Amino acid sequence: MIIERKQYKLLEKIIFEKLVIQAPFKIPNPMPDEACFLYMLEGQINYKTENQNVSVPQNESVLLKCGNYFSQIKNDKSATLHQIIIVHFHPKILKSIYSSDLPEIFKKPSFIDDKIDLSHINNDFLIQKYIENLMFYFDNPTLVNDDILILKFKEIILLLCQTKNASTIQQILSQLFSPTSFTFKEIIENNLYSNFSLVEFANLANLSLSSFKREFKKNYSDTPANYIRNKKLEKSTELLALSEERITDIAFDCGFKNLANFSHLFNAKYNCSPSLYRLNLKDK
Template structure:
């Protein structure tokens, strides 16, 4: 029985090591990461950790980590930057009225929610234009824009050129 426990621990350590090695691929290729892959990777590590000898302490840590009371204002904002949530929905997730939400947001980010979120979406789009070969339409939708025309207008306003021109300049094609 002791040998069985010992080999089980070695097997789990081996699996966790292989999991970590698998993650390195995504760190080396960040443009390949999407929300579905992240969810699967989180589920995978939770399953691996729950099968270790320390499963009781792992379960305690996970229950504290994923307790709704531990999410901070900033964590909720950052987790929803590229979603289609409205200001009202973000306020509700933070258990605040819209006016209280806007005050708290301004205090933390020194900007309005709409401007900050739009800026972050455009920065992500610029990064994706730099590192991926995705179509511009796909990038716009991945970054939380509802339509290509609105994305192009906002991008051009921030970067003084269209997304296509921006990508061409980065690739030395201008």
């Protein structure tokens, strides 16, 4: 649940964002050509990709690679609040701000490591002071204008250039000027276990809802709702068998809205509750 959300836009794109959320929660990032810098003011974010798995505690940050669609926050105490500052890196904004003098960190390095999905930035004093200053503008929105936003945007880029992760960060940010083109199936498979609606899936694919449904039927010979629901339920049976996670967490991991919704759909497909399914596996 989002408790508070403050945003500043530049060229009609969100550039700075402050979120106060209650875990568990997923932060959607449906922009395949965008990178995001996330700083934890409070709480902890657990971020998992195909190649990397990191935990980012309070006062630390992470830069996420273009093409990653969501980050996942999990906490055993569901009432715990998390405060996050997000800086969005859009190619449109970068090209506008740096029309003639592109910083070195955005230039393509001689070698690209495809396994680098993110860069975890440990407690960095200069970045921490930057965030404290940025908070001043979130608390005083009347003082904010486009010039201030551009100045603060350039500042975080300069600070990222000076961290010990600079070479890894360059691997990520340089891709903003040669964004990946995702196929229809890649968009679906990358987001199967998200909590996206069909409209959000259609937006990711740059299609109208009706066109999305037709394209889905052509690729999967099934309706989107039926296929995605079955994939989520199949994934849940794997997690019930292989992990000791709480059933509530498994429901969340597989992209169900809540435990009640998950239990209802699970029982309809497998004729037993998730807890009984797990118990039967242990008995065997």
